[in-house]
Amino acid sequence: MNLTEIRNSLISKGLRVTPQRLSIFEAIIKLHDHPSADEIIAFIRQDQPNIATGTVYKVLDSLVENGLISKVKTDKDLMRYDALMVNHHHLYCVDSDKIHDYIDEELDALIAGYFAKKEISGFKIEDIRLQINGKFINEPS
Amino acid sequence: MNLTEIRNSLISKGLRVTPQRLSIFEAIIKLHDHPSADEIIAFIRQDQPNIATGTVYKVLDSLVENGLISKVKTDKDLMRYDALMVNHHHLYCVDSDKIHDYIDEELDALIAGYFAKKEISGFKIEDIRLQINGKFINEPS
């Protein structure tokens, strides 16, 4: 996703295009490792030292509300943000506390097939995400 | 799990049995709906008004460290605690923000079978949890 696409996605949601929104959105994509608000702020301040933390939180909220990014949480720490909006799962490293995306359509189909036959009484499933805990063997970047 | 069993599980981990630990552990079991630290504190203060928040957090940490309870987080809010330690999944209600446990050995077997054949390169899986988002049709208690 490049700057023009970011711009268009803001416009498509009726959000005004501001330098702050562009750089926050871009930061999440570039940091790509589910950055926390803090990491996003630090990254942006390299170029734009005057951005306020309040602004970053407000922008993140509005992006989440408009479905442009999503929030993730680990069991240990704070909010993380994720620009990947297609259905995907998360690999959580128990050592380094990193989160990686995991896309597997075959797995999705398998699980969807299972719940097509077996329903959970009293519960209407909308979406299933796997939290796969484990360790990276050869630390990916 | 009754008081004697709670007591024994503390002893088995080398933890001293204190009234605070007993009532915190008991609260999590009785509240059974993945209470937050706040809810646990409020519940205990009904009987034991002088318990300090610092103590509750310290006790919760030690119970988590010793594998007697676990932490859960939603994408929206704070830590929640869970006394169910067997492998299980979570049903998240997108409306009410409630969390329910979901145990399904057939599903576990299906997923284990899948990952026995297909491995994720560079990642050693330890444990898989499903986050099943949806809605309760007839609100269970």
Added chain:
DNA sequence: GTATGTGCAAACTTTTTGCACTTCG
């Protein structure tokens, strides 16, 4: 021009910490 967004600083919430005191074993 005006609705929307931003900066700033203060406040709020949740969690952590240090240390003296207490209690379990």
Added chain:
DNA sequence: CGAAGTGCAAAAAGTTTGCACATAC
């Protein structure tokens, strides 16, 4: 008795808020 645990109050960490000012459209 001694190690482990608790109470308290202060502080840290992360996030939210209100309002004046600035900017996108």
